[in-house]
Amino acid sequence: MYLLIPAFVFYICNPNNKMSQHLSEQEIIRRNKLEKLNALNINPYPAPLYPVSQYSSDIKNNFSEATKEHYANVCVAGRIMSLNDKGKVFFIKVQDSKGIIQLYVRKDDVCSGEDKTLFDELIKHLIDLGDFIGVTGFVFITRTGEISIHAKSFTLLAKSLKPLPVVKRDDEGNVYDEVTDPEFRYRQRYVDLIIKPDVKNVFLKRTQMVNAMRTFLNERGALEVDTPVLQPIPGGAAARPFVTHHNALDLPLYLRIANELYLKRLIVGGFDWVYEFSRDFRNEGMDRMHNPEFTILEWYTAYKDYFWMMETTEQLFEKITLTLHDTTEIKAGENNISFKTPFKRISIYDAIKEYTGFDVSEMDETKLLDVCKQLNIEADNTMGKGKLIDVLFSEKAEANFIQPTFIIDYPIEMSPLTKKHRSKPGLVERFELMINGKELANAYSELNDPLDQRERFEEQSRLMERGDDEAMFIDEDFLRALEYGMPPTSGIGIGIDRLCMLMTNQVSIQDVLLFPQMRPENTTQEA
RNA sequence: GAUCUCGUAGCUCAGCUGGUAGAGCACAACACUUUUAAUGUUGGGGUCUUGGGUUCGAGUCCCAACGGGAUCACCA
Numbered sequence: 199m200y201l202l203i204p205a206f207v208f209y210i211c212n213p214n215n216k217m218s219q220h221l222s223e224q225e226i227i228r229r230n231k232l233e234k235l236n237a238l239n240i241n242p243y244p245a246p247l248y249p250v251s252q253y254s255s256d257i258k259n260n261f262s263e264a265t266k267e268h269y270a271n272v273c274v275a276g277r278i279m280s281l282n283d284k285g286k287v288f289f290i291k292v293q294d295s296k297g298i299i300q301l302y303v304r305k306d307d308v309c310s311g312e313d314k315t316l317f318d319e320l321i322k323h324l325i326d327l328g329d330f331i332g333v334t335g336f337v338f339i340t341r342t343g344e345i346s347i348h349a350k351s352f353t354l355l356a357k358s359l360k361p362l363p364v365v366k367r368d369d370e371g372n373v374y375d376e377v378t379d380p381e382f383r384y385r386q387r388y389v390d391l392i393i394k395p396d397v398k399n400v401f402l403k404r405t406q407m408v409n410a411m412r413t414f415l416n417e418r419g420a421l422e423v424d425t426p427v428l429q430p431i432p433g434g435a436a437a438r439p440f441v442t443h444h445n446a447l448d449l450p451l452y453l454r455i456a457n458e459l460y461l462k463r464l465i466v467g468g469f470d471w472v473y474e475f476s477r478d479f480r481n482e483g484m485d486r487m488h489n490p491e492f493t494i495l496e497w498y499t500a501y502k503d504y505f506w507m508m509e510t511t512e513q514l515f516e517k518i519t520l521t522l523h524d525t526t527e528i529k530a531g532e533n534n535i536s537f538k539t540p541f542k543r544i545s546i547y548d549a550i551k552e553y554t555g556f557d558v559s560e561m562d563e564t565k566l567l568d569v570c571k572q573l574n575i576e577a578d579n580t581m582g583k584g585k586l587i588d589v590l591f592s593e594k595a596e597a598n599f600i601q602p603t604f605i606i607d608y609p610i611e612m613s614p615l616t617k618k619h620r621s622k623p624g625l626v627e628r629f630e631l632m633i634n635g636k637e638l639a640n641a642y643s644e645l646n647d648p649l650d651q652r653e654r655f656e657e658q659s660r661l662m663e664r665g666d667d668e669a670m671f672i673d674e675d676f677l678r679a680l681e682y683g684m685p686p687t688s689g690i691g692i693g694i695d696r697l698c699m700l701m702t703n704q705v706s707i708q709d710v711l712l713f714p715q716m717r718p719e720n721t722t723q724e725a
Numbered sequence: 726g727a728u729c730u731c732g733u734a735g736c737u738c739a740g741c742u743g744g745u746a747g748a749g750c751a752c753a754a755c756a757c758u759u760u761u762a763a764u765g766u767u768g769g770g771g772u773c774u775u776g777g778g779u780u781c782g783a784g785u786c787c788c789a790a791c792g793g794g795a796u797c798a799c800c801a
Contacts, residue, residue: 222735
């Protein structure tokens with residue numbers, strides 16, 4: 199491929215070539231500039247390292263009269279974001295990974311000798327918005343008060359062949375010609391990141407958030423592990439999996455929908471606190487809350503129960519919020535949310551009672567169905583008791599929990615991997631953490647009774663036979679592991695993408711995924 | 726998967742009841758040795774997503790396809 203580049207450049211530069219019809223005027227001009235650079239013996243893609251000494255942000259944050267000695271000879275590099283030609287002087291805004299800084303490029307300073315080619319040709323005619331350049335020079339403050347670099351040398355580091363969308367900002371912070379087309383932004387995320395600092399910041403925050411979670415867990419002695427993404431039996435959740443095929447084994451394999459059953463095997467194996475940031479895959483619909491692949495942090499801790507898990511979870515969320523925002527109060531849309539511990543706890547029955555007026559705790563299926571009808575909730579008699587309670591909660595109560603709230607003690611039918619409640623028959627020891635009206639985490643005291651677990655799997659198996667395509671498969675190896683004995687354990691799953699949406703105030707999951715799933719572009723070109 | 730809606734220059738958008746496409750920024754040329762969405766003058770740039778249809782004539786009306794968004798269904 200690399201060897202083909204010169205021929206390729208010739209091919210696309212040839213005006214008689216069909217492919218040039220697909221190039222815009224601006225793209226052709228930039229390709230022509232490559233030839234001119236060649237003629238001047240300037241390599242548009244030089245190989246040597248460039249000895250960058252400073253980031254733009256370091257200079258802008260720390261430069262002053264007192265520190266100016268330190269900035270008498272700096273070397274910065276980045277992408278040209280604006281060019282202001284003043285004749286024998288150029289003002290160039292350069293963006294590096296930490297921000298933007300202005301260069302002051304004066305003809306007589308970058309071309310001290312007789313040869314003025316560098317300025318008259320390269321700088322005046324052959325560089326473009328989007329090119330990477332490097333300069334050395336000293337830092338000073340311009341007449342208009344902007345910290346800038348007075349360039350002494352100027353190097354082209356990489357030529358850009360495609361025009362960048364130009365977004366301008368004025369002093370009041372107004373943005374002009376902002377690229378808003380989501381299709382453009384998601385498909386060409388690299389461009390989105392170049393031209394929108396806010397977008398870049400969301401992803402920096404995402405990494406900070408994940409780091410904070412990892413630190414929190416590591417400090418407490420948890421062990422990060424990797425478990426299979428390709429699974430012969432997709433377990434640990436109720437969802438439709440992606441299917442693939444392994445040729446050598448001639449076996450169908452599934453992309454994981456959860457890693458729960460593998461992490462619990464590790465608890466059996468003697469690790470007492472394991473976690474994994476798990477990329478999971480579910481073959482279901484897509485919308486602003488769902489992407490086919492997404493990330494969940496799951497962790498399992500031996501000798502703990504779901505009460506301990508609630509305390510640990512609220513500590514974690516409080517710490518994340520403090521790390522990202524230096525406060526426990528954040529804004530999510532119109533709502534102010536406080537992550538100050540402790541979080542409220544309410545049983546799912548009390549939650550339903552609070553928002554519907556019905557006490558459903560003692561009701562059977564018929565009565566529950568009747569309540570649904572009274573509340574105008576779609577329900578039918580194929581739905582079991584657990585499903586009906588779930589529907590009642592999600593239709594009438596869920597959206598009301600804006601402040602972090604643990605909804606606890608779920609019906610057993612909805613929770614085939616959860617330990618039976620220590621004192622409340624028909625319930626399991628499970629909680630979901632609701633924030634801003636959405637579920638952010640799901641946790642339980644793990645079911646470690648192998649015989650009970652087998653019965654729950656068998657019930658799932660019956661559901662599958664009845665046509666429930668999300669019912670769980672019986673995982674015999676997992677049952678075998680439980681039979682060796684698993685200590686009492688509590689586990690949790692936390693939706694990382696949704697937590698990130700909350701922490702960065704984004705309404706669409708696509709805005710917290712660098713490359714959200716998209717239908718392929720129609721890139722067919724004439725051969 | 727269903728319904729609604731959008732697709733015009735590199736970007737943001739105009740384009741009326743159908744009459745051979747327009748602006749700002751960007752681009753090119755010239756001027757200007759501290760500019761601030763720099764400015765001034767001049768100029769170039771479009772298979773109006775694609776394919777059919779109606780019509781003397783389609784960016785505009787109709788049908789279909791492709792892609793995006795919203796709502797719904799499934800779900801986290």
